Amino acid sequence: MAGRNHLYIPGPTNVPNEVLNAMHIAMEDHRSPIFPQLLTPLLQDLKKIFRTETGQAFIFPATGTAGWEIALTNCLNPGDKVLIYRFGQFSHLWAEMAKRLGFDVEIHQETWGKGIPLDKLEARLKEDSKHEIKAILATHNETATGVTSDIAGVRKAMDAAKHPALMFVDGVSSIASIDFRMDEWGVDGAISGSQKGFMLPAGGAFLAFSQKALKATETSTYPRCFLDLRDQMNTNKDGYTPYTPNLPLLYGLRKALDLLLEEGLDNVYARHYRLAEGTRKAVAAWGLKQCAHPGFESNTVTAVIVPEDKDARHVISTAFSKYNISLGAGLSELAGKAFRIGHVGDMNDVSMLGAIAGVEMALLDNGFDIKAGSGVAAAIEYYRATAK
Incomplete structure (x- = not known):
């Protein structure tokens, strides 16, 4: 590919x-x-x-x-x-x-x-x-x-x-x-x-x-x-x-x-927060939930729970084979129930938008009831509003 x-x-x-x-x-x-x-x-x-x-x-x-x-x-x-x-x-x-x-x-x-x-x-x-x-x-x-x-x-x-x-x-x-x-x-x-x-x-x-x-x-x-x-x-x-x-x-x-x-450590921390928050905005726009309860959300990875009638492994497979992006799998108790989006390290707003777009396409391909562009739009608006 x-x-x-x-x-x-x-x-x-x-x-x-x-x-x-x-x-x-x-x-x-x-x-x-x-x-x-x-x-x-x-x-x-x-x-x-x-x-x-x-x-x-x-x-x-x-x-x-x-x-x-x-x-x-x-x-x-x-x-x-x-x-x-x-x-x-x-x-x-x-x-x-x-x-x-x-x-x-x-x-x-x-x-x-x-x-x-x-x-x-x-x-x-x-x-x-x-x-x-x-x-x-x-x-x-x-x-x-x-x-x-x-x-x-x-x-x-x-x-x-x-x-x-x-x-x-x-x-x-x-x-x-x-x-x-x-x-x-x-x-x-x-x-x-x-x-x-x-x-x-x-x-x-x-x-x-x-x-x-x-x-x-x-x-x-x-x-x-x-x-x-x-x-x-x-x-x-x-x-x-x-x-x-x-x-x-x-x-x-x-x-x-x-x-x-x-870059400065405080700026590194702030960048990871923004990357994570944009991802969380996209997940909410899709109508999906995070594994993390309020107050415990990570700024390096978001674990997304799929509906009971879906298998997260299919989303991960589609994302990899069709769109050439790698997502994290649900581990142990979360196998098949969640996929993970990493937003850590050498990343910026645009790279995260690529991740969100790839995930959104994989979700649509697997029959998720979401609106095309919804997650990307939510992340775009957040990144634009908070960019310096």
């Missing part, structure tokens, strides 16, 4: 040409005297994205899933109790990982479409008078349902309960796209991945840990090797890595960070 395939999934996202060009490099010696000139500034600038001055940033040649494991196994001990609210496929997977790693996982099931219930969290932490819970696993942006939780509110609940647990945050589909403030919110472990807001290929786990979390690594007895933070700390201080790094990804990250910092 002529033309490019357009990614409107919540990751991997479209990689800007400037980043692709930066990644096209010859291999070089990662033990050379000049390698620290690449790595050290990257680690410093990553702290700006996480918005931390007191924490320490890390780069692993891995994925966001590995980031979950890094936080758990470096800062906790075997059998420690961790608490997590399950309200989507990725919070579910993090909980399952913790169980498989041998932690005592306290799972609280929430409605898929809502986020972390702050009142319930505060009450549960107040009940834990012996402080048996050693860590809160908080999913900031649940990609499966298009839901964003209030991480600042999680910290307030913990403080109100005077609870000393560590707070680990899955920010894979939020950091570098949605407002995130590690120091201000008291986050102990922030986990992200290269293929979302950082606009890179998959294969990079970007993390930041508070001094409290780093102190906990000194007493953690959990077995680890490749994912050991202490090895990273020992080599990063001199500008090197404990093993062979992914050089193209590092050079791509350099350019991606330059683009993000040049």
Whole structure:
């Protein structure tokens, strides 16, 4: 099919040409005297994205899933109790990982479409008078349902309960796209991945840990090797890595960070809000509903629920085979019930209008009772009214 395939999934996202060009490099010696000139500034600038001055940033040649494991196994001990609210496929997977790693996982099931219930969290932490819970696993942006939780509110609940647990945050589909403030919110472990807001290929786990979390690594007895933070700390201080790094990804990250910092994080957050809001206007104009309940809507992905007599998989298939656009599928409990529109990374108003038009055509082709042009028109009016 002529033309490019357009990614409107919540990751991997479209990689800007400037980043692709930066990644096209010859291999070089990662033990050379000049390698620290690449790595050290990257680690410093990553702290700006996480918005931390007191924490320490890390780069692993891995994925966001590995980031979950890094936080758990470096800062906790075997059998420690961790608490997590399950309200989507990725919070579910993090909980399952913790169980498989041998932690005592306290799972609280929430409605898929809502986020972390702050009142319930505060009450549960107040009940834990012996402080048996050693860590809160908080999913900031649940990609499966298009839901964003209030991480600042999680910290307030913990403080109100005077609870000393560590707070680990899955920010894979939020950091570098949605407002995130590690120091201000008291986050102990922030986990992200290269293929979302950082606009890179998959294969990079970007993390930041508070001094409290780093102190906990000194007493953690959990077995680890490749994912050991202490090895990273020992080599990063001199500008090197404990093993062979992914050089193209590092050079791509350099350019991606330059683009993000040049745009300004507040402008990045505002752009993602506008992209998401235009998409939400289109969904409403089609007469469809989001999975996310009011107040929990994500600015990086919108999960759209289809009527009971429709199959979302047919919409996704039509969009791909006929219009060459990729949409996210409904996962687990939402399989066939929802499709997802990603609006994250290297996108603007016009690219989102292309996504909305493609979705609208696929909906019409599958017999949805919508008016041609309705969603596109709603998004156009919103983008025109809010453009600067």
